[in-house]
Amino acid sequence: MRGIARLRQLLRRKWAGYAPISALDRAQFDQDMLRPVPQQQYVMFFTPRSGSSRVADLLSRTKRMGRVTESFNPNFMPNMTRAMNAASLEDYCLMLERRMQKGRVAGFQITQPQLHVVFGNESRFLARYGHCPTIWLIRRDLVLQAVSLYKMVTTGVSHSPHLSADALHHAAAGLIYDAAAICYWINHLRHIERATEALIARLQETGAQAPLRLCYEDNAAAPAAACIRAIAAHIGVDLPQDLAFVSPHRKVGNDQNQQFAERFRNEHPALINQLERERATMLGKITPLPTPDAAPP
Template sequence: MNPISTLFNNPVLDLDRLQKVEAMPEPRSRYIIAITPRSGSTYLCDIMKKTRRLGIPEEMLGLLSLPGKLKNIPGRTPDEYIRNAVRVKKTANNISGLKASWFQFQNFTAAMHDQAYLSGFKYIYLTRRDLAAQAVSLYKATASSVFHSNKQHSEQELNQLNALEYDYDAIKSWYDHIVVQEKGWQHYFYKNRIFPLCLSYEDIEDDVLVVLKRIADYIGVKPENISIPEEPSAFTKISDHRNAEWSRRFTLEYGLMNEATAG
């Protein structure tokens, strides 16, 4: 059985909270940021929240975090939960947003009964053009448990990160993982005739304000009302010289491996 379905078999719910959430009005516009890991989504969503006009996009569909989410956003079924999450994660201008990786989205929506509800979302597809750099970043994060700069990490975690060495096989595994997620999203969009707003990590690096305005226009918010928030993001890059070096090395070795296989 789908583990999401199992989670909703006997959920312990705050019924008073459920009633309050269900009484909230539906947003006038709702979107999902369709992500791949290490594509800049955490930073982007933080900036979006701080504009106070672009919804409150967060990961809401992941299996591991769902039990905690259900305490504040109760739902008796996956369908009820996602509708309530959309109600809660909206800004005063009635814009609501969620974000999800392909695997989170695939597992959660497979447990839904009314998938027609998904057609009411606008989709923002966030990827990274440099897949090698993305795979290196994901390898370093998963091997050390140092994912983001907004929290204090233990000395052990930081030591693991600093001691980490290049590992072609591990990076290749994460590279393939990213590609599978990209293909999953792309197939979903094609199958459902969805034409998402396509953004990249590199777009965010180049000019995050342009990205915010593009998102605003896409989801029905006047771009001229969007500006860079005065409050800085808590998220900054945690890369070092190894990221660029390992990305170049992996790209070279990956190309050579493919040539050898083809030959």
């Protein structure tokens, strides 16, 4: 819990609030408000290092499912709110749906820490987006996910579209095994999982549609089309049969990640057993995707 509180403090430092109206082009804001609103919006909850950037890129490339980003990431909001001439959260949400839509559909990704920093509480978020179809993206292997997050924070390398194999190798060359750091990130990820599950349960108490539950490992094993078409079907979007699904995003992790994860499992068997018990129900709800062997040619 202390780690989550610290993260929220760090995110708040990145996000100091909206620019004053005098610094914005409100005439352009009024003009942009004349744009049509999307016919459908959707929300993707996710945990860090779950392959969310690749999924967002693939969704955006369909040109029918919105320009999907972490629209409420405090790291990005200073630039995004100014670009949209938004002087308040209400302004920003109204402009996001108009300017980030494609094919009359808009969607965004968000984590629980981002939600609380930007919206203040879940009730404010649900008042605006509680009616939207939701996707919940996680990772089955929590230890490997925590290693990946530790590696990202330590090296500063998060995604790979524009990095060579040599650059990726060089970034991780000096990384040392740190069990305490891996444990810290496991607890961080578990907090996000528990909080998101509680939010989903709150949504379903209102009669909302159950989320489409996806995981990193299934998305990586199945054709890209399987994941994106599953999301499209869930939110009610028809995609052409001849649509191509190609993304420059590729796996950043290497043998070092596997070695660190295996060492951690061997050193902390009691924790691993506890995690398996705690997460069993959640993992059992993941929507299966077709494997390459089962996919149509």
